[in-house]
Every structure is written in structure tokens, then in C-alpha cells.
Amino acid sequence: APRRAGAQDAKSVRVLSVEDPFFFSLKAMVPEYEKETGIKIELESLSYDALQSRLVSAFVAKTSDADVIVVDQMWLGQYLDNGWIISLNDFIARDSELDLSDFIPEVLYSSNMWRGQIGTLPVAAYAQGVMYRKDIFDEFGIAAPPSKTSEEWTWTKYVDTLKKLEGKSFGGQPLFPTVICGSQPSPITHMFTQLSVSHGANWFKSFPTAPWDFSPQLTGPAWVKSVEVYRQLYKLSPPEAINYVWFDAGTRFAKGDIGMFYWWTPYFYLIKNSGYMTGKKSDVMEKYATAVLPKAEGVPQTVSIGGWSLGIPSSSERQEAGYAFIKWATSKATQKKMALWPDLNYQFSDFARASLYEDQDLRVIYPYLDVQYSMMKQGNGKITRPPVPGYTAVESVLGLSLNQLLTGSEDPKTALERTNSLFESILKGNLMIPYQKESFADSKDEAKALIGKLGKK
Amino acid sequence: MHTTIGRSPRALGPAGKSFVRRNLPYLLIAPSVVMLLALIAYPLLFALKSSFYFWNLQIGPQPLAFVGIDNYVQALNAFDFRAALGNTLILSVAGTAIEFGLGLAIALILLRALPGMNIVRALLILPTTIAPIVVGFLFRYLYDPGGGLLTWILHALWLPVPAEGILGSPSTALAAILFVDIWQWTPFFAIVLYASLLAVPDEILEAARLDRASPWTILMRIKLPLIKRTAIIIIMLRFMQIFNTFDTVLVLTRGGPGTSTRTLGYSLYEQGLVNFNIGLVSAMTWITVLIVNIIVALYVFFAFRNEEW
Amino acid sequence: MASMTFDGIGKTYPDGTVAVANVSFAISDGEFVVLVGPSGCGKSTLLRMAAGLETLNSGRLLMDDTDETDTEPQDRDIAMVFQNYALYPHMSVYENMAFGLQQRKMPKEKIDKLVRDAAEMLDLTRYLERKPGALSGGQRQRVAMGRAIVRHPMAFLMDEPLSNLDAKLRVQMRGELKLLNQRLGVTTLYVTHDQVEAMTMGDRVAVLKPVSNDQESNLQQIDTPQMLYDKPANLFVAGFIGSPAMNFLRIELKAETGSLRAAISGTEISFPVPAGAALSAYAGRQVIAGIRPEMFQVCPEGEALFNERIPVAEALGADTFVFFDIPSPPVNVNDAEDTEGFTYKGKNRLVARIPPALTPALNQRLALTVDLAKLHWFDPTTGVAIRD
């Protein structure tokens, strides 16, 4: 049960969220919380763009009409550095009920920690993984991809597997081996960076290891290789994928003419349904399975981590109540209830808590939890898409370059070199090169240590 | 313009004695000017000041350094500036021209007093009543390569559709965005032109018909000159609106593929509401304002050359 | 160029106003027909119907014997002077006049010549480059004229084209128009309120009257000007043609041997009248006599028919009109309701035209006589002229 003490001073808590899947199930749980605590939860959902504009404007004006906000991992550093949200370290340290150690450390490290502060707690954590069509693989006698990371399951193998599906039809319908996201800037970056990080690519000379040096490193061979592979993947995708944003890829898979693709783990369940949040079963509902991501030869696997977390604006006057809500929303019990909420055909399994992956009730409904968990455990969001200040500016350049590379025939190396110098000038323009502020040695181990420290009651 | 032959608008008589009467026109204009000044001065000055500072909300909450015209240099040298400017010009010039032409044609049809025309008019206005960003969604749906009505119609008409989809190909994406704007805003032209055509005195048209002018001649030599003022004005207003659009681009293509649909408005949006580079976006704002001002000033100069104001 | 036949045409405006009803007449090729009638009697409406600008509610319009009822105005080849000009406000005077010609793909030089000639004739040469907004009322009207006369159409329709011009210009324009009609032989329908124009310009004049329902007809009489003046078909025409208007007297007609004696109702005045066959039939009944102002003659007191005090005299320079009252019930010919009976209002004011030199001092008596043979006679009930 949530700690009542902190919440008593407030009659209501205003929560500002995006409409990703967790929102719907969380919203379904809210009445229960309200009944339990007597606090009114004003849950407002906005589009991603609207949310960010609203929040930043409010921060600049030093006001806020929210007590709890959803924070993308990319915004965390900026919000904390600017003092727009508060660090939760003290709350957590004081809180005897919160079981911090249950959170997957890779998730907290990737999404919630910045310069030794826990700024947010994860309400929905994403990794990436592979989804494929069992029936199609069977039909063409292709071996199913593994559910455990192995040296065999490489990107080369992945591409080769896909190539077996090239030009094939299934159920009277022409088949596309895979589908990618091609839309700039974020979607293509999200998908591509999984590929590149798998190949060991690094964005910057030194980040997150101290001392920070943001000289871009896009010209390395891992980048070139990744671009080549991504190009291949696009050739194996429907051509219109060049314009696909996040959900387009999932929607396309759900339509049934895609053999296999990799994408954020929410799609593990999202593709069950046809149409977003409709609860209507899709054609592929019973026909797909999940697998772990391929890796690159000789490079340790790294998986992209994303998701949504909850934080407290520093301008809020109900921080206690806000924290109580966050604690409730990210608690094991609530998360489980959210996952067990049957409406919309069970659409929530984005757990940041390790224990939930072991939960039998959940494993029945979400059979892929093992795969997902293993992806999480290999996750490192800080390398995949470094959440550094000014990230979006470089992302937009990278996204554009990648998008151009998919359609054009330019040599990857030259294009990457050009992008690299654009990166450099943007980062210089943003006073990131040379880095003038204090660096922070940000490693998983440091994170685990901090978790241990704060979790110790 | 004087649709009815009148003496040209002139001062409503000699200056009176009282302060109010002497300054009447200024007093009438003042509230709107004050109101607008109050609303616009702060943002404009805010932007002007910010444009000389390095101020990126992602880097820090406060302006970090005075950088002179660095932001302007950066904006002009940005990798996407030329492409965006080019696309923007294409969109705004082609958009206004086509919308005006089509709108005029529709206005002429609307003028015919046929039963049910008022319903037609009310229906026609629907496209403009949807938020542009939602219109973006609508056309995302219509253009969808795997279920879009428009794609299907193009296929059905044996017209070539790029494999990447209408929005996926650099050769069609800009035209597709243009079409969306035309779809949404042609009714605006149609209704405004319709209203101003209504004010053209019938007798003048009758005289022209008796002069045996063809409908085309009547349009070109009587109707259009008589609604010229209104036409000039809405062309100008629309031009500026298109010049600043970003919503449809945002939803439909995010400037892609490549830079083929990137517009100044979208770049502004990106720098402002995605990257939160306030300094840079302020500089870009002023650059845009200057560009549009130059274009509009030229346009106004030429269009109103022979007109009284 | 074209003959024109109005065949029972009628026009009711959407609000129910019957403007024109049952008008039938034919204009032969090259004829100049003048339409006159009180304000609101449907003249403009008739012209607009002829131009095709107003749809007909009934009847047909033939041009050269082909039915043109539904022909569009632009296909009729008609030039019209609108009562309220309808100039193109954005075009200069020159362009206003040239516009119609340009529609005929005429060479530029020819247009130029035609326009300049017309401008010359209309005394507009100085204003060719001006926009209508910077012209005086009369100048605008001349532009409207010019726009019509530069063309060489099948028919001219002119709606009070000279009303805003001064007398001198009007005389001149009258001549020019008549000449144009003769030279080009263009059929012309011409509306005017000016009696002189009506009398001098028209080959025939049509007198119209307002109608109140679609059973009546606007057209009262169409004939040569002289016939209208000398032999008006009814009270309405008699009263309308001529200015000042004909004087009407209510008369008790008594049979006398060999002649008739007419006694002016309400007065002691009576006089013998030559007994035509038609008039004789009215013996013993009431009739209406009409006396035109110029039919009065100043005479010695002994011969006077009327010898009344003159309360009002209007000196026009060339003539003087003297007004005097007799205690006879007046005759109202304007209102349709009144054709059936008389409205007594006490006294009847008569007007006589006399040479300025004979003008009496105000309120002095003036002895006047009338050439009794020239009197007009009308049926009091129907208003129809009583004529052999």
C-alpha cells in the first residue's frame, strides 16, 4: 500500500502523460488508487510533441500545472541539469517500502539515472527484440531464430534468413522478408541504432565514461557496416517503409505479409491486435513468436533501452503526493494489475521490475517474457542513443542521413563522414565540443552501486 | 476598388475642432494596434534578443553566452536551409496560385443560384475547419500505400504510383503535401471570392453581356478587376500562411524522404520545439520574417501599384 | 436591322409586383419607337425584357420573326443604355466605350476611330482617360450613351439616355440620335420622360400605364406622335401627352336642335358643340371634355368662355402658363380606380398657355375662349375617346 503520510497534504495530483500503451492500463487502475487514498488523480494525456512543448514552456516560465510528468529517457539529463525536475534520491532513501533492487539495473541506468541522481522511476521499460512468423518459417522450412543470445545468431545470419523469404508468397500474398522504419529523424534512428550498437558502434569519443568528449565517431567501421546491413534490410522491406514511423512497422507486421523484423518490445504484444488499442485480434495473433536480437560477430551484444518514466517537476507544490503516486504506479502490484487488465486484449508487459518476469500469471499471458528479460539484461541505453544534452539536434541530422542513405546510392563512408562533420559543427555550436561542464563517470557499475546504496534501508 | 462608381473614399470631411474628431481615424485604429503591440512586442523582442545568445534549453535553462550573429550564420549555413527555402517557395507559390485558380472556379460555380447551393457551400467549407495537423493524419491515411483511398484511385486510373508510396518518393512527396494544402485551403479562396463576387453589381455584368462579352471575358475583364483588391489580399494572406506551415509536413513526412519536403516552417519547428535551441530558432524566425517581408513587400508594391489604398 | 415583336409579354417580379402584363406590339425594322408613361409603369422592365436581362413570365419575344424569348443577352446583339448607366467603374471612358467593340475582334485602329468619333459627338474627348468615378452625372450618362452608339447592333434600347443633360446638349443629342437611326437604320426602343423627345424622335410613341394585376395591359396606345397628340385613344393618353397636361372638364351633355349643348358641371358655363354622331349618342349623359392649354385664346371679355381670376401664372419666357380654378369636380385620370368615377375635391384647376405679353396681373381676371371644334371628348366610365 502506498505511504499515506506524504500524500495527505494534497487533494489531487495532476499527471501529464503520453498515450503509449501503459497509459491505458494505468488509467484503468487509477480509480482504485483514488478510492484507496482519497486523492483525485487528474490524468491528462497529450501527444508526444504536445507534451514536450507544454512542459518546456512551463519550465521556462517556472510554472507547472502538473505534479507528475512522463519523462522520456532522452529528456532526463536536460530536465535534471536545468533543475526542472527534482532528484528522487532523497525520497527513495527515506522510503522504506520501495524495493529499488527489484528494478532491472540496466533499465534504471539507461532511463532514470543522470549524474548520480535518480530523476524518475520507470513506468514502462522497452528493449528491442525479434518477431517472426512461425507459420511462414515452417512453410519454407526455415529454422526458428533462438530465444537465447548466441554467437550463431548474428546479423549476417539474420539477413541470410530473411533472404530465404525474398520473392516468396504466402497464403496467396506476396511476402516481404522484413520491415524497417525509414522515417526521419527518430524512428529510423531508434531502429538503426540497435543495429549499430550491436555492431559496437559508438557515437562519441568518450561518453558515458569520463572525461566526456563528444567528438563524433561516426566514421568508424562499425557504423559503415551497420549502414550496409540496414540498407540490405530496407531492400528486403516494403519500399514504402522509407516513410514508416515507429508503429508503421508493427502495423505492417500485423497485417501478415512480413516474415520477421526486430523492434521495440511493446510490439511483442501490440502486434497481437489489429489497430492500435482496439482490442481486436490481428491476423498474426497466434502465428508469431519472438526471439532474441542477433549480434555481431565478435562483439558483445548491447540492446537498446527505452521507455517512459515518471518524474516530479520542481515547480510542483505537491511533491510528496506526486512521489506517492509514482511509487504506486511503478510498484510491482500495480504493474502486475496493469498487465492483467484484460481490456484491449492484454496490452502491457513493459516491466522494469525483474520479479514480474518470473510471475507465472504473467508468463501465461505474455509467453515472451523470457526473451524480453534477456534483452533487458543486455540493455544499455546510454550507448545506444546517448541521452546527452542536445541529442535531438544530432539525431535529426543522423536520421536525415540514414533516410537519404536508404534511398540513395551514396557510399556509406562518405555520407557518414559528412554526417560526422555536421555532428561536429552542431555540437560545437551547442558548446559541447570541447565539453565545458563537469563530466560524470557514468557506468553500469556505478549505477548498481548507487541503487544498492539508496535501496539499503 | 469601386465596384459601384463612387467618388473615391476620401477623408470624411474637414478637420473638426475636438480632439476626438481630429484624431478619429487614429483612435479607431489604436485599439487594434495597441492590442497587437501588447501581444507581439514581447515575443518579437524576446526572439530578437535571444537570437544573439547561445540559448539551448537542452544544454541549459538560461542563455549561456552572447554570440553575436553566430546564430544567424548557423541558420543560414544549416545543411537544410537551402532545401527548406526552395521547398517552401515552391509550396507557397504553387499553392497560392493553384488555390486561387481553383477557388475562383468554384466561386463562380457557387454564384449560380441553384437549389441546395447553401448546403454545398457549407459542405465545401469542411476541409478548412479541420486542424491542419489533423488534415495531415487524414491524408496520411489516404496516401497510405497499403490501404489509402488515393493510392488506390491512382492505381485504378493506371497512374504510376512510386513503389515507396506517394509520400515515400522524393518525386511525389512534395506534390502530395502541396495537394493537401490545396485540398484544405481552396475552399477558403472559393468562399471569400464568392462573397466578393456577390458584391459585383449585376447591372455591370448585364452591361457586359449586352456588349456581347463571353463569360471568359466577363471574368477576366469585369469580375476579376472588380474583386482585385480582395483577391490580392487573400493571396497575400495565404502565401504567408503556407510559408509558415509545418503541421502537415510534420505528420506526413517529417521533411523526408531526404530533404525533399523539408520546409522552413518544419525546420523552425524542429529547432524550436524538438531541439529547443531558442537562440537558433529566434535567428531563424527573424530570417523568415525578413524573407517573407521582402516577398510580400515586393508583391504588395506591384499588386497595389495602380491601386489606391 | 431587325424587327421586334412583343407578343403578349408579361413580367411579375419575385415579390409579386406585376410590372408588365399583356403588352403586344411590333416594331418594324429600323423603326424608332419611344416608350412613355408615368414613373413605375414598366418601361425599364420592358426594355430589360427586350434585352433578355429579365425572363418573361408570359408571352413571346420575336426578332425578325424568330422566337428569341429564351436567347441569352449576349447572343442578341443589342446595345442598351441603362437608366442608371452601369458603367464599368474600373475602366476609363475610352475603355468603357471600346469594350463592346473589342468583343467583336475589330481591329484596334477601327475601334479607336469609332470611339473617338463617338466621344467627339458626345463632347467627351477631354475625358477619355478618366474613370467614371471622376465624372459629373451628365458626363457619366454620355459615356453610357457612347458605349451604346459606338456599336452597330441589331437594336438600340435606350432608357432615358438624355435625362441628365442640359437642354442644349439634349437638343443636339436628339438630332444626332435621330440621324444615327436614319443612317444605320437600327431599330430603336427609347424611353423618355421628355415630351419634346417623345414627340420629335419617335416614328411611333407607345404610352404605357402601370398595371395592378396581370389582367390589364400596360399598353394604352401606340401611334405616331401627332396622332397621339391629336387623337388620344383615352383619357390616360390624353392626360399624359402634352405638358402642361390637357385640362379635363366634367360636362353635362344636352341635346339641342341641330347641335349639343355642353354644360360644365358645377358651373353656369355652357356652350354649344358640333354634334358628331359619336358624341350625339351621349346626349343627356355625362362626358368628359379635354382642352389643351394652348387651345385657350385670350379674347375680349364678351366672347369669353372663361373669365376667372388668375391666382398663379408661370412665365417661361417664350410662353406664360396661367392657372385658374372653376368650381367643377376635377377629373383624375391617373389612378386606375378612378377611371370609373369622379372624385369630387371641390374645384378644378385649369391651365392655359398665353403669350407672355398678355399675362394679367395676379388675381386679375382673364378672358379666355376655346376653339370648340377642337375639343376632345371622353367616355366618363371607360375613359375611351368619343370620336367619329
Next chain:
Amino acid sequence: MASMTFDGIGKTYPDGTVAVANVSFAISDGEFVVLVGPSGCGKSTLLRMAAGLETLNSGRLLMDDTDETDTEPQDRDIAMVFQNYALYPHMSVYENMAFGLQQRKMPKEKIDKLVRDAAEMLDLTRYLERKPGALSGGQRQRVAMGRAIVRHPMAFLMDEPLSNLDAKLRVQMRGELKLLNQRLGVTTLYVTHDQVEAMTMGDRVAVLKPVSNDQESNLQQIDTPQMLYDKPANLFVAGFIGSPAMNFLRIELKAETGSLRAAISGTEISFPVPAGAALSAYAGRQVIAGIRPEMFQVCPEGEALFNERIPVAEALGADTFVFFDIPSPPVNVNDAEDTEGFTYKGKNRLVARIPPALTPALNQRLALTVDLAKLHWFDPTTGVAIRD
């Protein structure tokens, strides 16, 4: 109600057109002054200046001896009939007429009565609820009139208020207006092109002429109608007043013993004239003689001054105008440039008014004489009348 003084007023339009220059005259309280002059001579402009609608470029305007040059129209308390009506298109006839009264915070019932009375007088009662767009031209003009006459202003300004009305209505309105002027004593400035109106309505008539620069003056003469007719100040006025216009002849004046002999230039015709002092001074020089059409008299051939073939005759019913040509150079009085000399165009067409009965067959000769004592004489250079 108010006297009005124009003191050297002038108006030049922004495009440089000098419409009015150096016009000075005074109208006394309650006076009815008619403005006449050719189209474009500045009548409307003058009226608009009096109303305060047009700023003066020079001069002053006094009302009741106070300088009102810069007073706003709404503070002048005048009522105006615009040449082009300027009706409020969105208001009914009733509202159009009531509007001015409402501005004066008059009680509703009083407004109602005034409006209905005016409508009655203007025969508009039936149309009170109509919008101007659904009225005939003449009806619109009557509404414009009505809008002015319902009021009881300091001054009436009327710009051709009756031009679109039929003769009968016009006669009636003329009477009503005159009555109104007398009853209310409202100072009135009245523009008309109708000679009859000008002659009968005005206490005085002002004759204007177009000017081409701001050194001239528009005002040619202002006087009682009869004086203008009988004693025109110059050629322009003589030619303008009277319709048909005065005939002008170029005369070689020769001194004879006891009298003068006038020889019509270009012809054999000559006649003796009584030698007034003024005219005698012109002996041996050219002068211009003016003959009004009604000054001709049909006479036996022996007494004839003129005996020409009549190519054109216009029968007006009451009169006939006969035209004939003499080989004398014509006199052009209209164009300013021409006042200084003559333009020879070969022949001079004269017009005479004769009784209809005496009308000759076309192209037959008609013997005409003139009462020589009544001839008008003018200086050929200045155009000024030669009079003792």
C-alpha cells in the same frame, strides 16, 4: 431659415480638374435659387461644397454670416437630394426617409407622420416597405426627394431631383416644392436641366459655365428668370436659357442716318435697327444678334425677313419648330475658346417656333419676320450683351 453666402469659392479635384472657381453670390433667407449650366459645369460640385462634403480649395462659405467653411456636414442642418440618389440599399423606403429624422431624436409618431405625409405627396405610399433595389428609376428618385423633404432643415440642396420623373409628376412636384419653399421658408439651392423648372421655380437663377483654370469664374449671371430670359448678360447665358436656344447671327452693323442697318454676314439680308446708344458704338463693326425662336412670326411673303426652305420641322403638338439654314457663319457660344472668335462652318441653322397649323410642307419655303425691337445684341469678342 438661413442665408448663405459663397465668397469666392473654388474647388480643384485631386487630379487637377478645376471644377469650380471664383464663384461668389449670396442667397437670402428663404430664397429659392436655381443653378443651371451645361453638363460638367460644376453644379454638383457647388452643391456638395455647400453641404460640406467637398473641401474648398479657396474662398469661404457663410451661413447666416458665420463662417461655416469647415463645419462638418452633420452640423450644418441641410438636406440634400443627390444627383445619383445615394439611397441606403439595406433600408426600406420608409427607413430611408426616417433615417434623417431619427438622427434628430424626434418621437416615433412624429417621424411616422412626417414620413407618411411625404410618401403620400410623392406617391410612394405603396412602396414604403420596399428596398430601393426593387424600385423603378423614378421611384428611387422620389425616395431621394422624400429623404430630403421630410426634414425641416436650414437649407435644401437639390441636384436634379426631378430628372427621372414623367412630365405630369414633375409638374405636380414642382408645385409641391415651390409650396414647401414658401410654407417653410427654407433656403433652397436647386440644380436642374429643365428649362421650365428653372424658369418657374427659382426666385433667381444662376447660370454656370465650365471653367478651364482657376482664373475664370463659373458664374455667368444670377438674376430672376425673366431677367435672364429677357436680358441675358452675355452670349453664353442667352444661348443657354431657352429651349430651343436663341438663334445667333453674325451681323455687320452699318451706320445709317437716324438708325443702324444690320446686314447678316454671308447673306443679302439686311434690316434697319433702332439705334440705341450702346449699339451705335458698334457701328461699322461686327456684332452678334440673338433671335429667340418664338420671336419669329409667320408673315406674308412680302414682309418676310427670312424666306427659306424648311428641311426639318419638329411638331410638338402644341407648337412646331421649323429649322432653316442661312449661309451665314455660325456662332459657337459653348466653348470657352470660341468666345473670342467665330468658327466658320459654312451655314447657320436657325429655328423658329410657329403654330402647328402654319407648318409648311417639308422643303417648302416659309416666310418669317422678326420683331426687330426685341433683338438681342452681343459684343462678338467678349460675348457681353450690348444694352443701354
Next chain:
Amino acid sequence: MLPAFFFLAIFIGPILWFIALAIRPADTAFTMPPQLTFEPNLDAFRHILVDPGTNAPQLVNSLVVAIGAVLLNLPFSVPAAYALSRFKLRGKKNIMLWYLGLLMAPPVAFLIPYFVLITRIGLQGSYLSMILVLQTLTIPFSVWLMKSFIDEVPAELEEAARVDGARWYTIMWRITLPIVRPGIIVTSMFAFVFAWNNAAFPLVLSSRSTATLPIGTLGYFATSGVTWNYIAAAAVLAMIPPMIIFLVFDRYVVRGLTFGSVKG
């Protein structure tokens, strides 16, 4: 009539397709060839209007903001347009261009300063904040367009009214404005539409309780997916009030404003 149908098909066709999207089962939305027949349901409308019905109050908010914007706009722009049309004044051109200059500023760049400004005057999250800021669009637009309509009223009518003794306000109120009513109405209808479909200002200026319909509609577009039928339903909902307004006011947009007023 044929071209009318053609144009109507082009402009209304997509909307019908959108309406269909709102009422069709989700799995029939993206099929090739497009599925023309389906079993319609009103689930989407139920969702946006009743359960949970987020968009119903937003519809009201949109109405408040758009109508408020028009109502506030009129007293500012009508007198200005009137003065600019009717008076000769020094610097008129500059004033007119200045109005335009405002329209030229790209709104996205001003969102943050606007938010700051509105917060300083304590109006954040209120209807008034949006209504005020929308004036930067509606006033310049209305002034320009209305001026062009007022220009067409013959000056003689005002002169007649002046002679009739009417003061400038009476002339404006009783003569000129009624005559240009169609122009004012058309201008206002579009001012309404601009305010109605503006998404940029409410994006930052509205709060949960004052959010307008476009903002609500945007919410259905998430990174993980799009609830197409909700978007469509909300968009359809958004079309209804303007359509009603156009239907109601259409009869005031009539021919022949000055018909019969002046001769010439």
C-alpha cells in the same frame, strides 16, 4: 451542376472517407483495395463523447475559444478596417503593412515567449490566454479582408448619411456595417475557422480543463500507434460546429449589397 459535383467529390470525398474511418471496424481500415462496405459502429464516437468522452468538453472548449476569439476580434478589427478604408491618413500604407508583418511571424517560434508572457499576466491555462494570443492571427486577417469589403461601399452613401445629420458612429453602425455585413460575416467565419483549427497556441497555452479539440485529437497519435478511428471521429466532431455556423450565416451572405443605392 456537373463541375459542382466534381469539386464537391474532391473536397468532400476525403471527408466521407474519414467519416467511414470513424465508424468502420478497425481491421477494415487498411485494406487494398479499400473496403467500401463494412458494418458501421459508433464505438469511436462513444469513446470520444461518452466513455471516457475526453473530447466532448474539448469541443466545448474549442467553441469557447473560437467564438471568444471572434467576438474579441470584432471590436478591434472592425473600427480599424473602417478607419483604414474610409479615412485618408498619413502612414496608412505603413500601418497596413505592419498588420501584415505580424501575420508573417511563424507562430511556432513564439510559443515559448507567449507562454512566458501569458504566465506573467497570470492567465496560464485560461481560455482568455488563447483568445488573446489568437488575436495576433485574427486581427490582421480581419482588418485586411474587411477593409477590402468596406472599400466597396460607395462613399456617397456615407455622405448622404452625414447630410442626414448622422455622426460617424451612426454612419458606421447603421449604414456601412449593415451593408458590408456579408463581408464581415465571411471574414468572421474564417476568423472563427482559424481560431477553431489552430493547434499551435493551445498546444502550450491550454491546460487539461481548457484543452481544445485539436489537442485532444493529437493525443490519439502516439509513438506506438495511432487510434485512427478516434482521430477520425474527433475530426468529424470538429467539423460539425463550423458547418452549422456556415449554414446558419450563409443566408446573410447575399448578392447585390449596394443594389439600387446609387445611380452611375
